[in-house]
Amino acid sequence: MSNNKPRAKISPANPKVGDVIEVKTLVSHVMETGLRKDKNGQVIPRNIIHSFKATFEGEPVFSGDLYPGISANPYIAFHMKVTKPGALELTWVDDAGETLSTTVSVTVG
Amino acid sequence: MVMQLHLETLDRRQFVVGAGAAAAIFALFRSIPASAEKPQDFDATFKSIVGDAETGDSGVEITLPEIAENGNTVPFSIAVESAMSKDDYVKAVHLLSTGNPQPMIATFHFTPLSGTADVSGRMRLAKTQEIVAVAELSNGKFLVGKQMVKVTIGGCGG
Numbered sequence: 001m002s003n004n005k006p007r008a009k010i011s012p013a014n015p016k017v018g019d020v021i022e023v024k025t026l027v028s029h030v031m032e033t034g035l036r037k038d039k040n041g042q043v044i045p046r047n048i049i050h051s052f053k054a055t056f057e058g059e060p061v062f063s064g065d066l067y068p069g070i071s072a073n074p075y076i077a078f079h080m081k082v083t084k085p086g087a088l089e090l091t092w093v094d095d096a097g098e099t100l101s102t103t104v105s106v107t108v109g
Numbered sequence: 110m111v112m113q114l115h116l117e118t119l120d121r122r123q124f125v126v127g128a129g130a131a132a133a134i135f136a137l138f139r140s141i142p143a144s145a146e147k148p149q150d151f152d153a154t155f156k157s158i159v160g161d162a163e164t165g166d167s168g169v170e171i172t173l174p175e176i177a178e179n180g181n182t183v184p185f186s187i188a189v190e191s192a193m194s195k196d197d198y199v200k201a202v203h204l205l206s207t208g209n210p211q212p213m214i215a216t217f218h219f220t221p222l223s224g225t226a227d228v229s230g231r232m233r234l235a236k237t238q239e240i241v242a243v244a245e246l247s248n249g250k251f252l253v254g255k256q257m258v259k260v261t262i263g264g265c266g267g
Contacts (some may be wrong), residue, residue, distance in 0.1 A: 020224030033233075036212055061222045069206055069214035071182040071264070073233040078217070081224030083191075 004028050006102045008090055017081045018039045023054065023062075027100060033068035040084050049074055050090035051093040056106070057086040082106060151205065151241075156196040158243055159205050159251050169202075169244050169254025174200040181264030188254065189244040191217070192250040199226035201245040208238030233264035 006027040014032040015021045034046025051073070059087065062078040080088065088104040150153040198221050203230045204214040213219045226244065234240075237259045244252040 007231060018133050056222060059222055060218075060220050062220070062228075063218045064214040064228075065218075067211055067213045069204075069209050069211060071233050075229075075231050077223045077229040078219075079223055079227050081222055090250070 004100060005060060006090065006100050008088075008102055008104050010080075010088070010104055013079075014107065017084065017108055019082045020079050021082055021106075022077060022079055023088065023090075023104070025076070025090055026075045028073050029094060030094075030105065031070060031074065033066070035068065047095045049092045049094045052076060053091045054080070054088060056080060056088050057084075061088070063065065074100075075083065082108065084108065094096055096104040112192065131165070136261040138243065151207050151212045154205060154242070155243070159253075160253050164243075164251040164253045166253055169242050169252045171240060171254050171256040173240060173256050173258045176232060176259045176261060177259070178261045179264065180260040180262055182231045182238070183234050183244050183258065183260070183264075184229070184231050185240070187217075187227070187242045190236070191226050191246070193221055193224055193226060195221050196247065197225075198247045200247050202226065202228060203243040203245070206232075206234065206238060206240040207241065209233070209235045212252050234258065234260045235263045236260055 004026065005026065008023060008025045010021050010023050016040060029049050029051065030047065032044055032047045033042065036044050043087055046068065048066060048068055050066055052066060054062045061080050064076060066074065085108045086106055088106055089101065089103040091099060093099050131155045148177070168190040174184065177183040186206065187202055189199045189202060191197065199219050201219065202217045205212050206214055214232050220228050240256050240258055244253045246252065
Protein backbone atom coordinates (compact mmCIF):
# COMPACT_ATOMS: atom_id res chain seq x y z
CA MET A 1 0.00 0.00 0.00
CA SER A 2 3.04 2.29 0.32
CA ASN A 3 2.95 3.99 -3.08
CA ASN A 4 -0.78 4.18 -3.03
CA LYS A 5 -2.59 7.49 -3.07
CA PRO A 6 -6.23 7.38 -2.06
CA ARG A 7 -8.56 9.64 -4.01
CA ALA A 8 -11.40 11.71 -2.65
CA LYS A 9 -13.71 14.25 -4.23
CA ILE A 10 -16.52 16.36 -2.87
CA SER A 11 -19.50 17.60 -4.81
CA PRO A 12 -20.46 20.35 -5.09
CA ALA A 13 -16.84 21.53 -4.87
CA ASN A 14 -17.78 24.93 -3.41
CA PRO A 15 -20.60 24.34 -0.94
CA LYS A 16 -22.36 26.86 1.29
CA VAL A 17 -22.74 26.50 5.06
CA GLY A 18 -25.70 24.21 5.70
CA ASP A 19 -25.31 22.23 2.46
CA VAL A 20 -25.06 18.45 2.53
CA ILE A 21 -22.23 17.44 0.23
CA GLU A 22 -21.34 14.04 -1.20
CA VAL A 23 -17.84 12.67 -0.54
CA LYS A 24 -16.63 10.02 -2.99
CA THR A 25 -13.56 8.02 -2.03
CA LEU A 26 -11.50 5.42 -3.86
CA VAL A 27 -8.42 3.51 -2.73
CA SER A 28 -6.37 0.75 -4.40
CA HIS A 29 -6.34 -2.45 -2.38
CA VAL A 30 -6.43 -6.17 -3.23
CA MET A 31 -9.04 -6.90 -0.47
CA GLU A 32 -7.86 -10.53 -0.27
CA THR A 33 -10.74 -12.49 1.28
CA GLY A 34 -8.77 -15.29 2.96
CA LEU A 35 -11.02 -17.79 1.18
CA ARG A 36 -8.99 -18.16 -2.00
CA LYS A 37 -6.24 -20.73 -2.56
CA ASP A 38 -3.09 -20.34 -4.64
CA LYS A 39 -2.11 -22.89 -7.31
CA ASN A 40 -0.42 -25.09 -4.70
CA GLY A 41 -3.64 -25.32 -2.73
CA GLN A 42 -2.40 -23.06 0.07
CA VAL A 43 -4.92 -20.59 1.48
CA ILE A 44 -3.94 -17.00 0.62
CA PRO A 45 -4.07 -15.13 3.94
CA ARG A 46 -6.76 -12.51 4.40
CA ASN A 47 -5.70 -8.92 3.89
CA ILE A 48 -8.51 -6.41 3.61
CA ILE A 49 -9.06 -2.81 4.59
CA HIS A 50 -11.17 -3.45 7.68
CA SER A 51 -11.68 0.11 8.76
CA PHE A 52 -12.47 3.43 7.10
CA LYS A 53 -12.96 6.68 9.00
CA ALA A 54 -13.89 10.24 8.08
CA THR A 55 -13.56 13.14 10.51
CA PHE A 56 -14.09 16.87 9.95
CA GLU A 57 -11.89 19.08 12.13
CA GLY A 58 -11.61 16.16 14.57
CA GLU A 59 -15.35 15.41 14.72
CA PRO A 60 -16.56 12.03 13.45
CA VAL A 61 -18.64 12.25 10.27
CA PHE A 62 -18.80 8.70 8.97
CA SER A 63 -16.99 5.40 9.39
CA GLY A 64 -17.18 1.87 8.05
CA ASP A 65 -16.26 -1.60 9.33
CA LEU A 66 -15.51 -3.57 6.20
CA TYR A 67 -15.55 -7.34 5.67
CA PRO A 68 -14.31 -9.57 2.81
CA GLY A 69 -17.60 -8.98 0.99
CA ILE A 70 -16.40 -5.52 -0.04
CA SER A 71 -14.89 -5.48 -3.55
CA ALA A 72 -11.22 -4.89 -4.33
CA ASN A 73 -10.23 -1.22 -4.64
CA PRO A 74 -13.00 -0.10 -2.30
CA TYR A 75 -15.16 2.77 -3.45
CA ILE A 76 -17.17 4.39 -0.67
CA ALA A 77 -19.42 7.41 -1.06
CA PHE A 78 -21.09 9.14 1.89
CA HIS A 79 -22.41 12.58 2.82
CA MET A 80 -21.43 15.41 5.12
CA LYS A 81 -23.21 18.48 6.41
CA VAL A 82 -21.04 21.58 5.95
CA THR A 83 -20.96 23.62 9.17
CA LYS A 84 -17.82 25.69 8.49
CA PRO A 85 -14.71 25.61 6.30
CA GLY A 86 -12.11 23.08 7.38
CA ALA A 87 -10.28 19.83 6.71
CA LEU A 88 -11.97 16.51 6.10
CA GLU A 89 -9.56 13.73 7.12
CA LEU A 90 -9.99 10.26 5.62
CA THR A 91 -8.19 7.16 6.94
CA TRP A 92 -8.07 3.55 5.81
CA VAL A 93 -6.46 0.69 7.83
CA ASP A 94 -5.78 -2.82 6.51
CA ASP A 95 -5.13 -6.23 8.16
CA ALA A 96 -1.36 -5.81 7.68
CA GLY A 97 -1.58 -2.72 9.90
CA GLU A 98 -0.88 -0.26 7.10
CA THR A 99 -2.65 3.05 7.25
CA LEU A 100 -3.49 5.30 4.32
CA SER A 101 -4.88 8.76 4.65
CA THR A 102 -5.76 11.85 2.72
CA THR A 103 -7.24 15.24 3.52
CA VAL A 104 -9.81 17.20 1.55
CA SER A 105 -10.04 20.88 2.35
CA VAL A 106 -13.61 22.12 2.37
CA THR A 107 -13.86 25.77 1.42
CA VAL A 108 -17.11 27.58 1.80
CA GLY A 109 -18.18 29.75 -1.14
CA MET B 110 -32.87 -54.34 5.45
CA VAL B 111 -33.50 -55.79 2.00
CA MET B 112 -30.12 -57.43 2.21
CA GLN B 113 -31.05 -59.28 5.39
CA LEU B 114 -34.15 -60.76 3.80
CA HIS B 115 -32.09 -62.22 0.99
CA LEU B 116 -29.23 -63.26 3.24
CA GLU B 117 -29.97 -66.97 2.91
CA THR B 118 -29.63 -66.85 -0.84
CA LEU B 119 -26.30 -64.99 -0.75
CA ASP B 120 -23.03 -66.65 0.02
CA ARG B 121 -20.64 -64.95 2.44
CA ARG B 122 -18.46 -63.43 -0.28
CA GLN B 123 -21.37 -61.76 -2.07
CA PHE B 124 -22.64 -60.37 1.21
CA VAL B 125 -19.30 -58.78 2.07
CA VAL B 126 -19.00 -57.16 -1.37
CA GLY B 127 -22.59 -55.89 -1.20
CA ALA B 128 -22.15 -54.44 2.28
CA GLY B 129 -18.93 -52.75 1.20
CA ALA B 130 -20.65 -51.14 -1.78
CA ALA B 131 -23.53 -49.95 0.41
CA ALA B 132 -21.06 -48.44 2.88
CA ALA B 133 -19.22 -46.71 0.03
CA ILE B 134 -22.43 -45.21 -1.32
CA PHE B 135 -23.44 -44.09 2.16
CA ALA B 136 -20.01 -42.46 2.67
CA LEU B 137 -20.32 -40.70 -0.69
CA PHE B 138 -23.66 -39.15 0.24
CA ARG B 139 -22.37 -38.09 3.62
CA SER B 140 -19.30 -36.45 2.11
CA ILE B 141 -21.29 -34.07 -0.13
CA PRO B 142 -22.70 -31.77 2.53
CA ALA B 143 -19.56 -32.14 4.65
CA SER B 144 -17.20 -30.97 1.90
CA ALA B 145 -19.31 -28.01 0.77
CA GLU B 146 -18.24 -24.78 2.46
CA LYS B 147 -20.60 -24.11 5.32
CA PRO B 148 -21.71 -20.50 5.30
CA GLN B 149 -21.82 -18.70 8.60
CA ASP B 150 -25.39 -18.51 9.73
CA PHE B 151 -27.23 -15.45 8.44
CA ASP B 152 -29.90 -15.73 11.15
CA ALA B 153 -27.30 -15.76 13.91
CA THR B 154 -25.62 -12.65 12.48
CA PHE B 155 -28.95 -10.86 12.08
CA LYS B 156 -29.87 -11.76 15.66
CA SER B 157 -26.52 -10.51 16.97
CA ILE B 158 -27.31 -7.07 15.52
CA VAL B 159 -30.99 -6.73 16.29
CA GLY B 160 -31.25 -8.82 19.48
CA ASP B 161 -34.85 -9.00 20.69
CA ALA B 162 -35.77 -5.52 19.49
CA GLU B 163 -38.76 -5.02 17.22
CA THR B 164 -37.98 -4.11 13.65
CA GLY B 165 -39.82 -1.90 11.19
CA ASP B 166 -39.81 -2.58 7.48
CA SER B 167 -40.10 0.88 5.97
CA GLY B 168 -37.69 3.72 5.34
CA VAL B 169 -34.68 1.71 4.14
CA GLU B 170 -34.12 1.92 0.42
CA ILE B 171 -31.55 -0.40 -1.19
CA THR B 172 -30.58 0.33 -4.78
CA LEU B 173 -28.98 -2.57 -6.64
CA PRO B 174 -28.73 -3.64 -10.26
CA GLU B 175 -31.52 -6.08 -11.12
CA ILE B 176 -28.95 -8.38 -12.68
CA ALA B 177 -25.30 -8.19 -11.60
CA GLU B 178 -23.17 -9.59 -14.41
CA ASN B 179 -20.00 -9.67 -12.34
CA GLY B 180 -20.34 -10.79 -8.74
CA ASN B 181 -16.88 -9.40 -7.92
CA THR B 182 -18.12 -5.86 -8.06
CA VAL B 183 -21.79 -5.17 -7.52
CA PRO B 184 -22.67 -1.51 -6.91
CA PHE B 185 -24.98 -0.80 -3.98
CA SER B 186 -26.56 2.25 -2.51
CA ILE B 187 -28.47 2.41 0.78
CA ALA B 188 -30.54 5.39 1.88
CA VAL B 189 -32.43 5.63 5.17
CA GLU B 190 -35.10 8.28 5.78
CA SER B 191 -34.07 10.31 8.80
CA ALA B 192 -34.00 13.88 10.07
CA MET B 193 -30.35 13.31 11.08
CA SER B 194 -30.76 15.77 13.96
CA LYS B 195 -28.94 15.54 17.31
CA ASP B 196 -31.74 13.51 18.95
CA ASP B 197 -33.00 11.57 15.97
CA TYR B 198 -30.50 10.07 13.60
CA VAL B 199 -29.37 6.81 12.04
CA LYS B 200 -26.46 5.44 14.09
CA ALA B 201 -25.47 2.63 11.74
CA VAL B 202 -26.43 0.66 8.68
CA HIS B 203 -25.46 -3.02 8.58
CA LEU B 204 -25.23 -4.56 5.12
CA LEU B 205 -25.82 -8.32 5.10
CA SER B 206 -25.73 -11.07 2.51
CA THR B 207 -27.88 -14.19 2.61
CA GLY B 208 -25.75 -16.16 0.13
CA ASN B 209 -22.09 -15.29 0.72
CA PRO B 210 -19.66 -17.41 2.78
CA GLN B 211 -19.76 -14.60 5.37
CA PRO B 212 -23.05 -12.77 6.02
CA MET B 213 -21.50 -9.45 7.09
CA ILE B 214 -20.51 -7.22 4.19
CA ALA B 215 -20.07 -3.93 6.05
CA THR B 216 -21.29 -1.78 8.90
CA PHE B 217 -21.44 1.96 8.24
CA HIS B 218 -21.61 4.42 11.15
CA PHE B 219 -23.25 7.82 10.80
CA THR B 220 -23.43 10.93 12.97
CA PRO B 221 -25.69 14.00 12.76
CA LEU B 222 -22.77 15.59 10.87
CA SER B 223 -23.35 13.06 8.05
CA GLY B 224 -26.35 15.17 7.04
CA THR B 225 -28.07 12.21 5.43
CA ALA B 226 -27.88 8.45 6.05
CA ASP B 227 -26.91 7.55 2.54
CA VAL B 228 -23.96 5.35 1.54
CA SER B 229 -22.77 3.78 -1.71
CA GLY B 230 -20.08 1.25 -2.51
CA ARG B 231 -19.26 -1.98 -4.30
CA MET B 232 -19.59 -5.49 -2.91
CA ARG B 233 -18.81 -9.09 -3.79
CA LEU B 234 -21.68 -11.53 -4.21
CA ALA B 235 -21.11 -15.28 -4.51
CA LYS B 236 -24.48 -16.04 -6.12
CA THR B 237 -28.04 -14.83 -6.70
CA GLN B 238 -29.43 -13.82 -3.32
CA GLU B 239 -31.32 -11.38 -1.15
CA ILE B 240 -29.45 -8.40 0.30
CA VAL B 241 -30.54 -7.17 3.71
CA ALA B 242 -29.81 -3.72 5.17
CA VAL B 243 -30.47 -3.12 8.87
CA ALA B 244 -30.62 0.51 10.01
CA GLU B 245 -29.93 1.12 13.70
CA LEU B 246 -31.60 4.32 14.91
CA SER B 247 -30.48 6.58 17.75
CA ASN B 248 -33.69 5.73 19.67
CA GLY B 249 -32.75 2.01 19.73
CA LYS B 250 -35.18 0.97 16.98
CA PHE B 251 -34.25 -1.00 13.89
CA LEU B 252 -35.46 -0.74 10.32
CA VAL B 253 -34.90 -3.54 7.83
CA GLY B 254 -34.81 -3.33 4.04
CA LYS B 255 -34.47 -6.25 1.62
CA GLN B 256 -33.68 -6.51 -2.06
CA MET B 257 -33.11 -9.46 -4.41
CA VAL B 258 -30.22 -9.41 -6.86
CA LYS B 259 -29.47 -11.87 -9.66
CA VAL B 260 -25.79 -12.67 -10.07
CA THR B 261 -24.60 -14.09 -13.40
CA ILE B 262 -20.97 -14.87 -12.47
CA GLY B 263 -20.28 -15.14 -8.74
CA GLY B 264 -17.44 -13.36 -7.00
CA CYS B 265 -15.86 -14.26 -3.64
CA GLY B 266 -13.49 -17.11 -2.87
CA GLY B 267 -12.21 -19.37 -5.61
